[in-house]
Amino acid sequence: xxxxxxxxxxxxxxxxxxxxxxxxxxxxxxxxxxxxxxxxxxxxxxxxxxxxxxxxxxxxxxxxxxxxxxxxxxxxxxxxxxxxxxxxxxxxxxxxxxxxxxxxxxxxxxxxxxxxxxxxxxxxxxxxxxxxxxxxxxxxxxxxxxxxxxxxxxxxxxxxxx
Amino acid sequence: xxxxxxxxxxxxxxxxxxxxxxxxxxxxxxxxxxxxxxxxxxxxxxxxxxxxxxxxxxxxxxxxxxxxxxxxxxxxxxxxxxxxxxxxxxxxxxxxxxxxxxxxxxxxxxxxxxxxxxxxxxxxxxxxxxxxxxxxxxxxxxxxxxxxxxxxxxxxxxxxxxxxxxxxxxxxxxxxxxxxxxxxxxxxxxxxxxxxxxxxxxxxxxxxxxxxxxxxxxxxxxxxxxxxxxxxxxxxxxxxxxxxxxxxxxxxxxxxxxxxxxxxxxxxxxxxxxxxxxxxxxxxxxxxxxxxxxxxxxxxxxxxxxxxxxxxxxxxxxxxxxxxxxxxxxxxxxxxxxxxxxxxxxxxxxxxxxxxxxxxxxxxxxxxxxxxxxxxxxxxxx
Numbered sequence: 001x002x003x004x005x006x007x008x009x010x011x012x013x014x015x016x017x018x019x020x021x022x023x024x025x026x027x028x029x030x031x032x033x034x035x036x037x038x039x040x041x042x043x044x045x046x047x048x049x050x051x052x053x054x055x056x057x058x059x060x061x062x063x064x065x066x067x068x069x070x071x072x073x074x075x076x077x078x079x080x081x082x083x084x085x086x087x088x089x090x091x092x093x094x095x096x097x098x099x100x101x102x103x104x105x106x107x108x109x110x111x112x113x114x115x116x117x118x119x120x121x122x123x124x125x126x127x128x129x130x131x132x133x134x135x136x137x138x139x140x141x142x143x144x145x146x147x148x149x150x151x152x153x154x155x156x157x158x159x160x161x162x
Numbered sequence: 163x164x165x166x167x168x169x170x171x172x173x174x175x176x177x178x179x180x181x182x183x184x185x186x187x188x189x190x191x192x193x194x195x196x197x198x199x200x201x202x203x204x205x206x207x208x209x210x211x212x213x214x215x216x217x218x219x220x221x222x223x224x225x226x227x228x229x230x231x232x233x234x235x236x237x238x239x240x241x242x243x244x245x246x247x248x249x250x251x252x253x254x255x256x257x258x259x260x261x262x263x264x265x266x267x268x269x270x271x272x273x274x275x276x277x278x279x280x281x282x283x284x285x286x287x288x289x290x291x292x293x294x295x296x297x298x299x300x301x302x303x304x305x306x307x308x309x310x311x312x313x314x315x316x317x318x319x320x321x322x323x324x325x326x327x328x329x330x331x332x333x334x335x336x337x338x339x340x341x342x343x344x345x346x347x348x349x350x351x352x353x354x355x356x357x358x359x360x361x362x363x364x365x366x367x368x369x370x371x372x373x374x375x376x377x378x379x380x381x382x383x384x385x386x387x388x389x390x391x392x393x394x395x396x397x398x399x400x401x402x403x404x405x406x407x408x409x410x411x412x413x414x415x416x417x418x419x420x421x422x423x424x425x426x427x428x429x430x431x432x433x434x435x436x437x438x439x440x441x442x443x444x445x446x447x448x449x450x451x452x453x454x455x456x457x458x459x460x461x462x463x464x465x466x467x468x469x470x471x472x473x474x475x476x477x478x479x480x481x482x483x484x485x486x487x488x489x490x491x492x493x494x495x496x497x498x499x500x501x502x503x504x505x506x507x508x509x510x511x512x513x514x515x516x517x518x519x520x521x522x523x524x525x526x527x528x529x530x531x532x533x534x535x536x537x538x539x540x541x542x543x544x
Contacts, residue, residue: 012503024486036235127523
């Protein structure tokens with residue numbers, strides 16, 4: 001048999017032993033004090049520019065409204081939203097669209113005059129501090145790759161002229 | 163304003179040219195963020211429809227800067243903690259306090275409720291890792307931070323602590339029960355402590371990171387074991403529980419669990435399953451016949467490799483949900499007041515919002531014994 005443990009030193013042990021004192025002891029309880037809502041049905045937020053799940057009859061009353069679908073990733077998302085949430089293809093198309101969005105993100109950065117810095121965006125400063133070996137390994141590999149690329153371009157350009 | 167900008171898996175930065183949020187609905191509020199916490203799943207690119215350009219951050223506190231014309235329960239200047247779920251307060255689910263299941267906040271999906279800063283699968287709302295954030299249904303979600311509760315304790319009431327508490331509550335713990343918690347991350351730590359508050363006779367935490375096991379032993383006054391030092395965690399737990407299994411098991415890990423190469427390759431690397439469900443597999447196999455498995459670990463919306471046949475054969479109850487944060491906050495505030503728990507003890511790093519790339523890398527790679535980093539915008543006090 002398992003031994004009975006002494007719980008007397010455990011701070012707060014058993015404070016919520018009574019299940020009736022736990023906030024969600026009945027899952028479907030209607031709160032007496034209300035939920036904070038003072039409407040039967042909320043007003044509709046205007047300006048929806050996204051896709052609606054085909055498992056819904058309409059746009060919900062509120063929604064996020066900042067990163068709208070666009071470009072090739074937007075087209076893939078449009079296809080994804082023709083499928084229900086129960087289909088594997090719906091989610092895989094969304095993940096595929098997310099990956100296309102990464103490339104589009106680079107292009108957007110360049111268009112806005114921003115130079116993306118993938119290593120800095122990955123927080124490599126922390127590696128310098130806490131994983132120095134990995135930091136210098138990545139730095140060396142990146143350096144060698146860059147030199148190799150430049151050398152190849154130079155060779156292709158000037159090599160062809162001879 | 164300064165706001166995080168997601169650029170793809172493992173890539174995030176702070177931009178200074180993000181437009182200020184504006185009131186878009188009569189019950190919106192604009193909040194000036196004072197604290198924002200970091201969570202890893204989106205950063206790893208595991209949640210579908212997570213678009214480049216999104217602002218992350220679903221756990222935050224802030225001061226009310228502006229309110230919509232129908233807002234009655236908040237006023238400018240109030241310092242509030244904002245639950246991570248956005249709830250209308252009037253749909254079938256909200257009326258019954260299932261705020262994590264609100265049906266009026268996500269056009270793009272029907273299974274999820276709206277979350278701040280958590281992909282378009284949860285509504286595409288900008289999150290709180292920014293100087294300012296738009297908070298819909300301001301009369302329902304935000305909770306005024308009591309004067310005797312610190313802002314660092316309060317910010318953990320937005321998600322991690324209520325989620326851990328609800329995990330224990332869903333495990334249906336009766337006094338004297340043996341409870342196993344898989345995962346010693348922030349939610350697992352709070353689940354272990356909450357199991358003690360509910361009178362568990364024995365709480366066992368399983369993880370692979372020694373510093374986290376050490377922390378949870380102290381914080382929750384429980385047992386904690388490293389599964390990498392075991393041949394088979396399920397057999398270990400059976401031995402520890404008189405060969406019967408635990409009364410309840412809690413999965414506080416979710417889709418990024420270590421411990422199985424097959425699950426890791428299919429779910430995390432190839433993403434043809436919604437993550438690696440090793441912790442859930444262990445939970446189902448380690449629980450006693452007729453016991454309860456409580457799931458709060460985050461999983462994607464597709465399918466997972468779980469031993470559902472064993473669940474049927476053992477007659478176990480599986481309970482799961484996103485935490486109804488608003489429902490739990492007043493009760494958890496009392497626990498803080500009574501000195502039974504101090505949530506802010508899990509905050510290991512305080513990092514300026516501008517250094518968000520470093521903060522995510524630190525958290526994601528568990529560097530410098532990181533448990534929970536907090537981001538602090540420039541106008542807020544460190």
